[in-house]
Amino acid sequence: MQYHIFSEKILSKMKYILIIAILFINFSITMSQKSYPPQTAKVPFTYNLHNFVFTDNYQWLEDRNNPEVKEWSHKEHDYTVNYLNNKFPEIQGLKDELRLNIDRDYRGVSFFKHGREFFWARKKGEQQSKLYTVLKGKEKLIFDPMLFDPSGKSSPGGMALTEDGSRAAIGLQFQGNEIYTYRIIDTKNGKVLGDPIENLSGFNWCKDEKSAYISIRSREIIEKQIPIPTYLHKISDGNNMKNDVFVGAPKDAKDFFNIWDDDESEFTFLTNGDFYSKTIRIRKQGTLDTGKVICSSDTFNFDIATKHNKIFYYTNENAPNFKLMVADLTKPEYANADEFYSEKKNLTLEGIVLTEKYVILKVKKNVLVQAMLYDYDGKFVKELMPPELGDISGIGYDKFSKDITISLNTFTNPTKVFKLNEDSLVWNFFYQDKAPVNTTDIISRMMFYPSKDGTQIPIFLIFKKGVVLDGNNPTMLYGYGGFNISMKPNFIGSTASFINRGGVYAIACIRGGNEYGENWHRSGMLGNKQNVFDDFIAGSEWLIAEKYTNPQKLLIRGGSNGGLLTGATVVQRPDLFKAAIIAVPLLDMLRYHKFLIARYWIPEYGCADNKEDFDYIVKYSPYQNIRMGVDYPSMFIKAGENDARVDPLHAKKFAAALQNLESQTNPILLYIDFESGHGSGQSIEQMVENQYLEWKFIMGELGMK
Incomplete structure (x- = not known):
């Protein structure tokens, strides 16, 4: 009897050991199957900035010519490609759709x-x-x-x-x-x-x-x-x-x-300045003297054009929505200019085109551009009303034929071009590229949402007819928010594949752009940069509150300055998103100005070498604000190894820091195109492959097929 009891105890213990062994084997198999990014060495580099001490463990990745950095970069890229190919299933038909859009007669x-x-x-x-x-x-x-x-x-x-x-x-x-x-x-x-x-x-x-x-x-x-x-x-x-x-x-x-x-006069023009200020000089063609200053400002910008012995100044001088001034070329100084078109409260003057008979003004109202016709005496003639709805994306003029060409943009069709002879001003259809993708069931609308401070932000929404607002739609929010660049209707192209599979595509017209003139821009630059991130975060919250999506179905996307946007936003509010695309980004804002052509951007961001600028930059710079203990959303971080604008060091350092967080379980993927730059220079084959992997990440993370 005792023997029987003893045998049962032994048997029970053996079963326990067997179960533990099986569990250990299963755990080992799971661990062996889980994919880990390449290890990145921490090499602490300490520097002092305005009495703040910073330790940068990944500054060594800034040297792209270092053989160890090259090896690491290739390993990271290979890991990303292998991860995407193994983690997410092939999206049926997607690659063919991308090729139809990219590799086609265009x-x-x-x-x-x-x-x-x-x-x-x-x-x-x-x-x-x-x-x-x-x-x-x-x-x-x-x-x-x-x-x-x-x-x-x-x-x-x-x-x-x-x-x-x-x-x-x-x-x-x-x-x-x-x-x-x-x-x-x-x-x-x-x-x-x-x-x-x-x-x-x-x-x-x-x-x-x-x-x-x-x-x-x-x-x-x-x-x-x-x-x-x-x-x-x-x-x-x-x-x-x-x-x-x-x-x-x-x-x-x-x-x-x-x-x-100048084509229209006997003068040579010379300009010097940054993005938002300018000095213009004038001299006789064929001479090499320094020329005479005709306008100069450290605060305002000027663009000029000449016609009929007049010089036109397109400027934001004491006019944040821009105005047009005109002077005689015999007395070309800005001080002698008269007002041709005054600043308007609810309209933004975006540019001008001079024809033989007319001054065409590109005027923006609620993000969309219209064309207004004036004669050279400053008298309003008429609005050039397109024969169909769309945003006027471009106006050209050939003085030999006296033809005006106007390009019209929408989200659901390629650019449509019209010709108007300036004598008749009759709209004649000229050309439109064939749509390579099916957009029949896709619609768009513009709405507004309140930002953190109550500012109303325009947002474009593009989706398939019949979308149900149940809070469960895979949604991609795009933004830029800088450099006076507006978000406008533009043919969706490859994004149609995302929308036709049930995705909602949202474009937030956040501050920092030129949607509502220079004040809109300045409220998103320098010390006001946080407004840009707040606008984007508010747009994300609005999409969730309005039942378009939920945090597990929301991805944000941006590139260049938009990469800074998505990088900062995902660091500040990781709870809001499932994933992020961070393309050719600026991320180490304390050191960005030290590399490549980035000094051009000091007027937009400021420079951390200056204490006043440092105080606001350090608060939002994504690289310096990564927090321990946080599991950030999945990220697809893109860089071009030949980028002459944004050094790929930003993407590399950011990816390395996130991957080395003990709390990070969501994938941080670094994709490096070793044969392209800041989004340019790619062959068709490169475009197809690069876009396919990016869309595979987007759709895979959002649970799409």
Whole structure:
């Protein structure tokens, strides 16, 4: 009897041991199957800023030329690709839909010079767009980037036509590095004239068309933050620049210098300033004197145009919604200018186009642009009412044919182009690209929501007909919020695949942009930057409160300054989101200004080297505000290794810091395109693959099929 009891005890103990062993084996299998990002070494670097001591464990990742950084970067990228391929199932039909949208016959909006039509186009299977012209009613290919780089990794950038359109200077950049090689072609036959001119950032023809103003850019200039110099260059010298004449450069790399010979007068204009201030000088063409200052401000900006011996000033000088001033070219100083169009309280003047007979004003009301016609005496003529609803995205004019071209944008159709002769002003349909995706059942609307301080924020909502407001829709919120850039209707393209699968696409028109003029912009820059994040957070809360979605179905997306937006927002309110796309972002705002061309952005963000700026930057800088003990939402962090604008160090350091948090269980994925820059320079194949993986992350995280 005792033996039997003893046997049962032994058996019970053996069962317990067996269960523990099975559990351990299962745990081991689970652990072996779980994917972990590459380990990132912590190498503490301590620095003092305004008596605050900071320890940066990942500053070593700032050196992209360090072999260890290169190896780490490739491991991170490979981990991301493998994770996405193994974690999320293939989205049936998605890759084919993306290819239909990206790899297809495509034709851009036509532009005109001296009565001749030009356009960029790409046929299915071609890796880059090519330049065409129309001669005697027939389309003719005149510039093919593939002839100069068969790899398809060189993309066209800047382009300058001569006055009669007979020659064009066209820049090509390699892998998105934004360092251009310009070639001059005969636009009738495409023949390259002379040697290419290398290492440029800009090209402007001189009036005599025997010379050009060229701005120099090299990797050394970018990395050492050297102000970009501009020279007068003889076209016949080709790539030989030893005889070039220096004409100007900004004193600081945060400023711009520009020079051009005016088509409508005998003057050369020279400008110097930053994004939001400017000094303009004028001199006789063909001379090299310093010129006479005609306007200057450290606080306001000016853009100029000339016509009929008049100079027009488009400015926000004491006019946050902008106004238009005009002076006689015999007395061109701004001090002599009279008001042509006064600032309006509820309208924002966005730009002007001068034709032979009219001054066309691009006026924005509630985010959408209208076209207003005035004569040169300042008398209102009429509004150019489009034949259908849409946002006027562009207005062009060719003085030779007297044709006005107007581009109309909507979310659900590609850009539609109309032609109006300025004598008749009759709208004639000219061209529209074919929609590559099905948008038949997609609708859009604009609504408003209150931000934290009560400011009403516009928001675009694009979704499929019949969407049910049950709080369970996969939703993607996009924003930018900076640099005076407005959010406007634009064809959704590949996003249709997301919407047609039940997604809601929201675009928040937050402060920092130009939706309502300079005050709207300034309320989201410098010390007011937190307003931008508050607006975006409020938009997220509104989408949830209005039953569009819930935190487990909400993803935020942004790039560049929008990457700062999504990075800061996800750090400040990790509870609101399932996931975030943080593309080519600025994230270490205490050090951003030290790298590449980022000094340009000091007028927008400030500079942490200044105590006054530091006090507000340190409060929101995403990298410095990562908190221990938080499990942040899933993130897809994108960078371009050749980015000349935002150094990929931001994405790398941010990803490393998050991955090394003990509390972090949601995936932090770093995707690095080693053959592109700030979103440019990609071949068609790169675009398809990159977009597919990004959408796979979006749809996978939001539970879509």
